Amino acid sequence: MSRxxxxxxxxxxxxxxxxxxxxxxxxxxxxxxxxxxxVMIAPNFLAIHPVAAVCKNSPVKIGAQNLYFEKQGAFTGExxxxxxxxxxxxxxxxxxxxxxxxFGESDSFVAKKIKSAIGCGLKPILCVGETEAQRDEEKTFxxxxxxxxxxxxxxxxDELKDLVLAYEPVWAIGTGKSATTDQVNTVHQYLRSLxxxxxxxxxxxxxxxxxxxxxxxxxxxALMDLKxxxxxxxxxxxxxxxxxxNIIRFDT
Ligand code: 13P
Numbered sequence: 001m002s003r004x005x006x007x008x009x010x011x012x013x014x015x016x017x018x019x020x021x022x023x024x025x026x027x028x029x030x031x032x033x034x035x036x037x038x039v040m041i042a043p044n045f046l047a048i049h050p051v052a053a054v055c056k057n058s059p060v061k062i063g064a065q066n067l068y069f070e071k072q073g074a075f076t077g078e079x080x081x082x083x084x085x086x087x088x089x090x091x092x093x094x095x096x097x098x099x100x101x102x103f104g105e106s107d108s109f110v111a112k113k114i115k116s117a118i119g120c121g122l123k124p125i126l127c128v129g130e131t132e133a134q135r136d137e138e139k140t141f142x143x144x145x146x147x148x149x150x151x152x153x154x155x156x157x158d159e160l161k162d163l164v165l166a167y168e169p170v171w172a173i174g175t176g177k178s179a180t181t182d183q184v185n186t187v188h189q190y191l192r193s194l195x196x197x198x199x200x201x202x203x204x205x206x207x208x209x210x211x212x213x214x215x216x217x218x219x220x221x222a223l224m225d226l227k228x229x230x231x232x233x234x235x236x237x238x239x240x241x242x243x244x245x246n247i248i249r250f251d252t
Contacts, residue, residue, distance in 0.1 A: 003208050005224065006164060006231035007248045008040040008125065009238025010065060010093060010212075011047075020047035021054055026241035028058035031248065035059070038231075039248055040091050041238065045079050052088025063091030063125070066099060069109075069116035081120035092122045093233075095151055097129055097170045107150035114151060114163075123162040125210070125233065126151050128191075132171035141190050148194055157199040165191055165209045166233040172213025174235060181222050184211050188228035217246035224250045 015023065020043040031039050042063035043051050052062045068078035084092060094117060095110040110126070117124040128147035130140050144167060152160065167187050172179050179187075188209050196204035211223050212233030223229050238244045 003206065003230045004036070004038050006038045006040060006208055006210060007244075007250070008063065008091070008093075008166075008210065008231065008233050009042065009244055010096070010233055010235050011041060011043045011239060012065065012098070012235060013044060014239055015043060015047065017047050017050055020044070021050050023239070023241050024051040024060065025054050027244060028055045028060050030241055030245040031059050034248060036251075037248055042089075042091070042093055045084075045087075048084065048089050049087040056088075061091065062089045063093060064089045064122075065093050065096065067092050067094070067113055067117060067122075069112040071116075081116045081122050085120050085122050090123055091125055091164070092117050093125045093127060093166075095147065096127045097131075097168060097173060101170070107147055108153075110147070110151040111153050111155075114155060118155065118159050118162075123164065125164040125166050127166045127168050127212070127233070129168040129170055129213070135169070135171065140187065144187065144191060145194055148191065149198065152198065157203045160199070160203070161206075163207055164231075165195075165207060166212050167191060167209060168212035168233060174214070176214050178214040178216075178219050178223075179211070181226060184223060184229060185226050188226065192228050215247060217243060220247045220250040 040061040040063050042065045064084040067081045094113045099105045114124050128144035130143040134143050169179050192204050195207050208230035210231040210233045211229050215232040215234045216237050
């Protein structure tokens, strides 16, 4: 079993195109000597193409933060998987808690997006995680279990070879309050056994599970030391190249 760590930056709705390009240029230069870790940044849709251009000869890969599952058509304001791929992205974040909470995305909607991403050769990063209230109600395993099971419904293990899962407890996002290593460990172990139950142990051994929620240069090493943590999905601390590189270099 060898799972290459993935450190991914979710830039959310930050940065104009020139700002995104400037940060990406800096990051690409800082990442030239990074080989043992996969690095990805997900700028807003407008910036995907120019950011992909400046990262072309660097180890930095590009992702989108969302997609719409139809190929094309009269869907005003939406962007398809094929369009994202053609703009230069390799990954796409699907089912982020902000989309679930602010835009009402359901698990069945998420499942359609996963299917569409795979169909276009985009690598999906499926985000799951409980809110603080759900944790208080002792639904810490139940919530991500349903989000994974229903979000992957209808997909076979062969289709999901590039799937990445991201455990992002909602209460840890943007709060500065990361989950403890114990909390992260138990949920990641749970999710890995869930993928074994849904697919196979071989599948569970190779699927990468990222942690997200207030990851910073100060806490990344302890998180990455956990056996079932294969990377990080970073929001705020990915916006500045000088900070993000210190997360990417977690093992130095
Ligand atoms: P923060 O790192 O800002 O907590 O955001 C995490 C996140 O939502 C990544 O998708």
